[in-house]
Amino acid sequence: MDTRHSRESILRAGTVGGAAALAATFGGLDTGTVAAQSAIPDVPRNRTLQIIGGGGGGRFTDAGIGNPYAAGATHQIGNAAIWEGLFYYSAFGDEMIPWLATGYTYAEDFSSLTVNVRKGVKWGDGVAFTAKDVEFTFNLLMTNLKLSYGADMQKYLKSVSATDDLTVTFVFTSPNPRFLFEYLAFKFDNGVKLLPKHIFEGQDPTEFLWFDVAKGWPCGTGPYKIVLWNETQKFMDRRDDWWGKDVDLGGWSAAGSLPTAERIIFVPYSDDNRLAQLMASNEGDLGFTLLPQIIKPLVEQNKQIISHSFNRPPYGYIDWWPNSLWVNTELEPWNDPEIRWALSYALDRQQVIEVGYEGAGVPTEIPYPAYPALLPFFGSVKDLLQKYPTNKFDLGEVDKRMKAKGYAKDSAGFWAKGGKRIVIEILGFSIWATSGPILAEQLRKAGFESMYNQPPDWTNQAISGKFGGAWLFGHGASIADPYYTLYLYSSVNSKPQGNTSGGGGNQWSRWSNKDFDKIIEAMNNVPMGDPRLLELFHDAMAIWLKELPTIPVWQFYHWIPMNTLRWTNWPTVLNSYVNGAYWHTTFPLMLHKIKPIS
Known part of the structure; x- marks a missing residue:
C-alpha cells in the first residue's frame, strides 16, 4: 500500500467523517460490505x-x-x-468498580460466592440481562x-445457579477467596465475558461466530456496536x-450521559513508523504502544x-x-x-535502559509490576534483596561462580568446560529489538558466547522444553x-522435559520446588488484603530468590501516543484513572472519561 496515498486519503476521509471515503481508502470490500456501509451515517470528525492499531x-x-x-476471537x-x-478493577487506583453487578458476599469459609446483578441492564438487542445469563x-x-477459562471453571466450580434474575451463586470445589477478582472483574486482558442465553442456547460455542451487522451481532451490554468490519477496517x-x-x-458515567465518542x-497496525x-499528521487519536x-x-x-507522562520520560506507564x-x-x-545467578550478575540493567530505551x-x-497494591510486598523483601541482589552488576561475581563450577575461559574468552562452551542465543519479539542485542553483548563481555534473534517460531522453541538458550518474556x-x-512457578505448572509447557501462559522455566509449593498452597486460602500474605510472600520469595528460576530485568512500559487535538481527559500521570491501553478489557472506562475538545 502506498503510505503517502493512504495518509492523504485518511485525512480527507476523516475531515468529512464519511464511511464511504474511508472505505475507498482501504478498498478490498465485497459487495455486501459496500452495500452495508452505504447506509452508515456520517459522524463529525x-x-x-480514530485508533491506529490491532x-x-x-x-x-x-x-x-x-x-x-x-x-x-x-x-x-x-x-x-x-x-x-x-x-x-483499575490497578492504578487500586479500585474495584461494580458495573453489571452491584455487590457480592463470600461465605465465611470462602466456599461460595453470591453476586448481586444490577437491575435494568440490557443486551444490545434490548433483551434484559439477568443472573440467568451469568449462570x-x-x-x-x-x-x-x-x-x-473452561478448564479453570471445571476445576474450581461445583455449581453456578441463579436463584432469581438478580442473584447468582457460585459454589466452589474448595475455598476460593480470589475467584471474583480473577474471573468476574475485568482488568488488563482478564475477565470472563458473559454471553446472552437467549442467543447462545443451543449453539455450538466453538463454531458459532455470532456476526451479522443486520441483526446487530455481536450485541453485548456495552455502549458500542459494530457497523462495519473486515480485514482492513472496523x-x-x-x-x-x-x-x-x-x-x-x-x-x-453519570445518569443521563453517554460516552462522547x-x-x-480502527485502522490496522502495519509497523511503528506508519503508526507514528x-x-x-493528526490522523490518529490513539495508537498502539511505540518504542x-x-x-x-x-x-x-x-x-x-x-x-502518559506527557512529553517527559518515561513516556508511558508500567504495564502488568x-x-x-x-x-x-x-x-x-x-x-x-x-x-543462573552468574547470568544475573552479568547484566547491567541500567545500561540497557539508558541505551536501549533512552532512559x-x-x-x-x-517479577512484579510496581503497582500501588503491590508496593508493600516490594518493601517486605528488602532484607532478602540485600542477600540476593538481583539487580547487581558484578563481573567479579560472575567469575567467582563460574570458576567454582569448573568453568574456565577458552582462547576466545568464553566460558567452557570439557571443551564445550556455554552458548546463549537470546530470543524475543520486536519489542526487544533495542534491548535484546545489548543484553547479548553484555553476556559476551562477561564470557558467555551470546547473540540475539527474533525467529517467527521462537515461542514454540521456548515452550518445547528442548531449547537451551534464553528468551525475554513477561509475567x-x-x-x-x-x-x-x-502460582506461575508452582510445580503444577512445571511440565516434564519433552512436553510442551502451558503453565498459565508464562511458566516456561519448568522450575519446581516442593517447599515453595506448600507456601503457595497456604496463600491460596488467604484472602486478598489479609496481612498474613506479607509473611507468606516473604517465605516464598526467600526460596525464589535463592533459586532464581528466571532473571528479573526491567519493568515493562506502555509507550502509548494520545492526541489532544480533538480529545482530552486522557489517562495521564496527573489523572491515572486507568491504564491507557485500548486493547485491554478496561477500554470502556477510558471511553467514558475522554471528552471532545469542541
Missing part, C-alpha cells in the same frame, strides 16, 4: 475516535468473529467496548474444556439506547501528542508484564542456581495480590 501487516486477523470464545481490537464486566455462561464454560458506533445512560455509575474507527506518521526511540521525537515534534530473562531450568547448565524505564528486582499475573505470579 470531532466525535470520531492486527498485523495492515490486516485485522479477527474480522467477523463476534463470539468471544470462538477460535481467533480477541477483545483487543475494539470488542472490549462491546463487553462489560460484572466488575472492573448460563459459567455452566457453558464448565462443560466445554476447549473454551477459554467501524463501531455508539448505541444511544445503552442501558447505562439512565444509571449513575459513580465517577465513571459517537464512532470508533499517522499520529504525527521510546519513536515516541520521544513524536511528542517533541507534535505538541498535540502526549504520552515485568520482563525477565528466562531459561529452561531442567537443561544444563541452567539446572544449577549458581549458573525510559526502570529495572525491577522482582502477566499479579497486579493487586502477589499470589498469581508465585
Whole structure:
C-alpha cells in the first residue's frame, strides 16, 4: 500500500467523517460490505475516535468473529467496548468498580460466592440481562474444556445457579477467596465475558461466530456496536439506547450521559513508523504502544501528542508484564542456581535502559509490576534483596561462580568446560529489538558466547522444553495480590522435559520446588488484603530468590501516543484513572472519561 496515498486519503476521509471515503481508502470490500456501509451515517470528525492499531501487516486477523470464545476471537481490537464486566478493577487506583453487578458476599469459609446483578441492564438487542445469563455462561464454560477459562471453571466450580434474575451463586470445589477478582472483574486482558442465553442456547460455542451487522451481532451490554468490519477496517458506533445512560455509575458515567465518542474507527497496525506518521499528521487519536526511540521525537515534534507522562520520560506507564530473562531450568547448565545467578550478575540493567530505551524505564528486582497494591510486598523483601541482589552488576561475581563450577575461559574468552562452551542465543519479539542485542553483548563481555534473534517460531522453541538458550518474556499475573505470579512457578505448572509447557501462559522455566509449593498452597486460602500474605510472600520469595528460576530485568512500559487535538481527559500521570491501553478489557472506562475538545 502506498503510505503517502493512504495518509492523504485518511485525512480527507476523516475531515468529512464519511464511511464511504474511508472505505475507498482501504478498498478490498465485497459487495455486501459496500452495500452495508452505504447506509452508515456520517459522524463529525470531532466525535470520531480514530485508533491506529490491532492486527498485523495492515490486516485485522479477527474480522467477523463476534463470539468471544470462538477460535481467533480477541477483545483487543475494539470488542472490549462491546463487553462489560460484572466488575472492573483499575490497578492504578487500586479500585474495584461494580458495573453489571452491584455487590457480592463470600461465605465465611470462602466456599461460595453470591453476586448481586444490577437491575435494568440490557443486551444490545434490548433483551434484559439477568443472573440467568451469568449462570448460563459459567455452566457453558464448565462443560466445554476447549473454551477459554473452561478448564479453570471445571476445576474450581461445583455449581453456578441463579436463584432469581438478580442473584447468582457460585459454589466452589474448595475455598476460593480470589475467584471474583480473577474471573468476574475485568482488568488488563482478564475477565470472563458473559454471553446472552437467549442467543447462545443451543449453539455450538466453538463454531458459532455470532456476526451479522443486520441483526446487530455481536450485541453485548456495552455502549458500542459494530457497523462495519473486515480485514482492513472496523467501524463501531455508539448505541444511544445503552442501558447505562439512565444509571449513575459513580465517577465513571453519570445518569443521563453517554460516552462522547459517537464512532470508533480502527485502522490496522502495519509497523511503528506508519503508526507514528499517522499520529504525527493528526490522523490518529490513539495508537498502539511505540518504542521510546519513536515516541520521544513524536511528542517533541507534535505538541498535540502526549504520552502518559506527557512529553517527559518515561513516556508511558508500567504495564502488568515485568520482563525477565528466562531459561529452561531442567537443561544444563541452567539446572544449577549458581549458573543462573552468574547470568544475573552479568547484566547491567541500567545500561540497557539508558541505551536501549533512552532512559525510559526502570529495572525491577522482582517479577512484579510496581503497582500501588503491590508496593508493600516490594518493601517486605528488602532484607532478602540485600542477600540476593538481583539487580547487581558484578563481573567479579560472575567469575567467582563460574570458576567454582569448573568453568574456565577458552582462547576466545568464553566460558567452557570439557571443551564445550556455554552458548546463549537470546530470543524475543520486536519489542526487544533495542534491548535484546545489548543484553547479548553484555553476556559476551562477561564470557558467555551470546547473540540475539527474533525467529517467527521462537515461542514454540521456548515452550518445547528442548531449547537451551534464553528468551525475554513477561509475567502477566499479579497486579493487586502477589499470589498469581508465585502460582506461575508452582510445580503444577512445571511440565516434564519433552512436553510442551502451558503453565498459565508464562511458566516456561519448568522450575519446581516442593517447599515453595506448600507456601503457595497456604496463600491460596488467604484472602486478598489479609496481612498474613506479607509473611507468606516473604517465605516464598526467600526460596525464589535463592533459586532464581528466571532473571528479573526491567519493568515493562506502555509507550502509548494520545492526541489532544480533538480529545482530552486522557489517562495521564496527573489523572491515572486507568491504564491507557485500548486493547485491554478496561477500554470502556477510558471511553467514558475522554471528552471532545469542541
